[in-house]
Amino acid sequence: MKKSLALIFLTFLGFSVLICDDFKFWKGGVYNPAISTPKQILGYEIGDFITEHYEMERYIDALAKSSNRVKVIKYGESYERRGMYLLVISSPENLSRLDEIRGNIKKLTDPRITSESEAKRIAESNPIIVWLNYSVDGDETAAFEAGIQVAYQLCAGEDETTKKILKDAVVIINLPHNPDSHQKAVSWFKATFVGKYGNPDPYASEHRGDWRMKTNYNHYLIDLNRDAFACSQIETQKVVEQLHYWNPQVFADHHGETKNMFFVPYAPPVNLNIPATTKKWAQVIGLNIARGFDDYGWSYYTGEVFDLHYPGYWDSYPALNGAIGMTFETDAGGRKGFQFEREDETVITFKEGIHHHFIASMKTLEAAVNHRSEILFDFYKFRQTALEEAKREQYKQFVIVPDKDKEKTSRFIELCLKHGIEVYEAKESFTSASARSYFDKTTTKKTFRKGVFIIPMYQPQKRLLKTLFEPDPQMEEEFLKEAKFAYEYNKKLGKNVRRLPLGFYDVTAWNLPIAWGIECYLTEDEAKVKVERVNQKPEFNFYIPTDTPKYAYVFKYDTDASAKMLAKLLTYDFKVGVASRYFYSETGEFFPRGAVIVRVERNRHIQDFHQKIKTFAKEFGVDLYTINTAYTERGIDLGSNWVVELKKPKIAVLTEEPVSQTSYGAIWYLFERVYEYSFTPIRWDYFSSVDLYRYNVLIIPDANANQLKKLLGDDGVKKLKEWISNGGVLVTLKNASVFPTLKGVEFTTSKLLGEGSSEDDEYEEKKPAEAKDTVKVKEKKVAERIEFTPGAIMRVKLDTLHFLSFGYGDEIAVHIYSSLIFEKSKDGANPGVFADKDVRISGFVWEDMEKKFPGKAYLIEEPVGRGKVIMFADDPNFRLYWQSLNRLFLNSVLLSPSFLNF
DSSP: OOGGGOEEEEEETTEEEEEESSOOSSTTOOBOTTSOOHHHHHSSOBTTBOOOHHHHHHHHHHHHHHOSSEEEEEEEEOTTOOEEEEEEEOOHHHHTTHHHHHHHHHHHTOTTTSOHHHHHHHHHHSOEEEEEEEOSSTTOHHHHHHHHHHHHHHHHBOSHHHHHHHHHEEEEEEEOSOHHHHHHHHHHHHHHOOSTTOOOOTTSGGGSOOTTTSOOOOTTOOOGGGOTTTOOSHHHHHHHHHHHHHOOSEEEEEEEOOSSEEEOSOEEEEOTTSOHHHHHHHHHHHHHHHHHHHHHTOOEEESSSSEEOSTTSTTHHHHTTTSEEEEEEESSSGGGOSEEEOTTSOEEEHHHHHHHHHHHHHHHHHHHHHTHHHHHHHHHHHHHHHHHHHHHOSOOEEEEOOTTOHHHHHHHHHHHHHTTOOEEEESSOEEEEEEEETTOSSOEEEEEOTTOEEEESSSTTHHHHHHHHOSSOOOOHHHHHHHHHHHHHHHTSOTTSOOOOOOOOSOSOOOHHHHHTOOEEEESSOOOSOEEEEOSOOOOOOOOOSSOOSSEEEEOSOSHHHHHHHHHHHHTTOOOEEESSOEEOTTOOEEOTTOEEEESGGGTTSTTHHHHHHHHHHHHTOOOEEESOSOOSSBOOTTSTTEEEOOOOOEEEEESTTBOHHHHHHHHHIIIIISOOOOEEEEGGGGGGOOGGGOSEEEEOSBOHHHHHHHHHHHHHHHHHHHHHTTOEEEEEGGGGGGGGSTTTOOOSOOBOGGGSOGGGGEEEEOOTTOOSSOOEEEEOOOOOOOOEEEEEEEEEEOTTSGGGTTOOSEEEEEEEESOOBOOOSSSEEEEEEOSSSOEEESOOOHHHHTTOTTOEEEEEEEETTEEEEEESSOTTGGGTOGGGHHHHHIIIIIGGGOTTO
């Protein structure tokens, strides 16, 4: 390594001291002395210490005051109210005409109105827009620091490369994408590291952040690098808004920490909706970065991991919007702290990791401006060829029927609009000759009424639209071939032998209409119907009565809005009943099982009762009905034993190790932001002292079952079982659902299929074939291996009489992202069971694994004494976009304490 980067380690009083001799981020850099350096504002060179959020704000404010090359835009705030900023950097001439530059780029996004000749003219003359995204994973701290250094380079640099970048590009630096995560990681690290420059020993505590501080998630512990299309979090919503405002042609997302620096070209599988030109330019940029790294003799790797298949990443989402989306992973900072001992006992430093990101950023900008006009024209061609493809697609449009859940449909349309997807409302009825739902595989003739929403495949956002809506996304054949080879090879290996990786980095199915539970149809023909474009969130009218009933207010429990209203009523101590059988009102209105009854006489303690319940119904979007008598002509009477009076759930949720952060975070977000229902988080380390009888529901999010058992110990398991037996409800998700099946716990008669089965299942009584008498021998049964299902959508049949299925029909779609398959409970109920046929709806499942799902349990209710255990085979709240299952989860919490005898 060159002298300018030489590292001399000294030991003084037990502390490691790092000296950097004449370090420079950019070779041959010449800088305008009038521009504030990071050291002048922060008090240290970038990489010599770690920067907090408020310090970054001070520095970018100083840059804006001292440089005419930058415009700072505050575009949002995080949940913890930290600012989110874009630094728009270019030449002063370009900054003076930003609206014109952005307007020209906008023209390239719609080939229906911009001709190819006009696009070529724009490509020849317009600057390219390059977005450098730093610190979406906030604990990957080298990325954050690199963003500051790149900003200084572009604002102060006087070398020819920097000047060319400023002339031919508008550079957007996002600092930071995930401010809350970054700040807590910095605060924790500052309070933890030892020595003046940290301890490089990999076992030092500073490299092993605790449950909350080692996470790269936001305030609610949601992974923002999986949230791009879901837009569940405020940070994501703001970045998506800005991305569609600027429409960048290159988008580089900076991460860490890998063995060596990682950058493009892409690893397979690449989403099949991304064209070859995107892959071509990623390779061109990657080669330019490689040349830059070779100048320093640095190690790096490309194309081995971090695929471009799942559309929620912050490389694939921009790529599906026409940019050259890329992921960069540096090899220092973050969990590796100020310095970290590598496998060969050499030490890599924080500053080196920052430097790697810095060079990758500059070489990306260099490649972008060197190929500016070609990349700009291919940005136009991205949508032009998409329109051509749309004409050849099997499905021409998607039709959304709002009738079943108008409020959710309204939010769904709003999400589509956020993504720039064109939506139209039918102004008259029409008939499709070939329509199908996502649950069907055959098309039929279907008539749609006026007011349905039509999303045509033929539109500039076709590639993103198809990705989010296609019924069964396919994967590259070469990738699947290699994955299947590894799968078959692994079958031949012993249990304890390291297996070949199968190559699946993330989920393989995510269909938005299915995930939301929207009534949506695919048609093979285009509607010949008068339509009107939808430009804002649709508004629907809901029935709110003007009269006051003698007996009760009633609403149907079949929408997300009704679930929110039920939670609100319980929060405000309304006395509520739930009909477990159907009935008809005196006016002939049908109310299915699960209907919520709020009696006037039982709620006299509620001040302004009539006004409040009507206000809630209007707020949430719920049709509210009045009933003047408990007598009904058909169905149960409203004083029937089939009407269950709800007890107010008092909820505790287990948190911290060994619970999954994202699983807990989703529950936290749902209760706090969606249902506005209070809960108490409880950590395992003081579980033994918790008075469980303060609660009637205990939720264990996805968690390692064996660690749960170990942490509880025999006394904890006994305590938990006694609480359940006395009327408590234990709700477990995904891996935590293995816990009730374990030997020594045994809260359920369900068993886990395969190697995860309890020890009692390892042997079975068998009669040898050659035996002539009645003697039986104990023969060892080899446990079958259950292979991981990488995020497929599966069909589940519901028991329509069970309270857990209130608000649903007899069939739902669930997401499976695990190697867990549960046998049905023998002594309990199985309200959700995988379908006997056509069990796979979408996504990848190994063929022999798919055959194991039919008839197995997805949702189990097991009585234990006077209480019960409710087990979900996977996480129904997955990444907060699987909204179709929110009520199923909520039923297990809000209804279960009152349905102990059902």
